[in-house]
Amino acid sequence: MLPLSEPSFGGNEWRYIKECLDSGWVSSVGPFVENFEKVIADYVGAGHAVATVNGTAALHVALLIAGVKPEDEVLVPALTFIAPANAVRYCRAHPVFLDVDPRTGNLDPDALDTFLREECRSGDGPPIHRRTGRRVSTVLPVHLYGHPADMDAIGALAKRYGLAVVEDGAESLGAVARGKRLGCSSDLLCFSFNGNKVITTGGGGMIVTRHAGLARRARHLTTQAKADKTEYRHDEIGFNYRMPSINAALGLAQLEQLDGFLKRKRIIAEIYQKELGSLNGLRVCGETEWAASSYWLVNIFVDEAEAGISSRTLQTRLEAHGIASRPLWYPLHRQPAYTSCHAYRVETADRLWAQGLSLPSSPQLTDSQALMVCAAVREALQD
Ligand SMILES: Cc1ncc(COP(=O)(O)O)c(C=O)c1O
Incomplete structure (x- = not known):
């Protein structure tokens, strides 16, 4: 099966992991985690970076230090x-x-x-959601599938309404918006280095921020809120969320290859765009004029009425050719755990989910494999 997104270990991974084991620094303490934080902060252009055990933990802590309180809305x-x-x-x-x-x-x-204008009451304090009476404290944009969200517009609204901003960049390391790398001027942005992400540490995440104080808070909370080096005094309830050194060693090797991964992913996206972009009823998700995507996964959208085939039938037909593809993320308002939460006019999310399919996008996918995927898509549409 041609996979959707596979990690690529063609660099110094073995060497750095061996160095890590030989050094004895395998927990979160030691130079590997610090180095990984430094090279990510330098690469992104963020002032500070705090490595975590995964991207979800990074988001949890970022929300806490952004000031999210129980019963707030995000x-x-x-x-x-x-x-x-x-x-x-x-x-x-x-x-x-x-x-x-x-x-x-x-x-x-x-x-x-x-939503903020029509559904919330705004006065001196934070917006209050009229239906629930709850305080809306934070907005959490996600840079989906590698494409930056429009942070100029979102940031301006957040400022106007006094909302904190926590960005989820799990899928978007290396993406660029208006000439700047994602995360370089963020209050709080979280990456994931899960096995299928742009680079991987096996499991891992990172909070980047331009604020030294927030970075200190993140480091403290992710280290069990340990308040001194020797006495093991903890001044609040923290979390064991720090990234271990072996994962950081893997990340250091992966980061050295990131530019190559991004170039390769862009070429794959261009092949899909060129070969599939003009097919009837099919759209390849590209970039807005102000953004460069990391192209974590390249997506296509199939309009069943025009293409004569649904995205799910296309998925089944590709599978018969040994090609993995996947529907877009199951919308959150449809998730069994979240059906009781409020969703506001989410028609586009539903449509993109129904029409969308992610195509194989690993950096090691060859041109001829990408062309094979395109031929299989064309054949499926003609059947
Ligand atoms: C958009 C998004 N947010 C958060 C995460 C969570 O990251 P992790 O799996 O490292 O916890 C992921 C990926 O897994 C993701 O795709």
């Missing part, structure tokens, strides 16, 4: 992986699901604006 795009909604619930706050941009699947600034 605005989350309806079309994404479940982790951001779970992180909101770990804070005993409530996600509210908003609609997404039809081009990219990212949180739609117009939907955010409309």
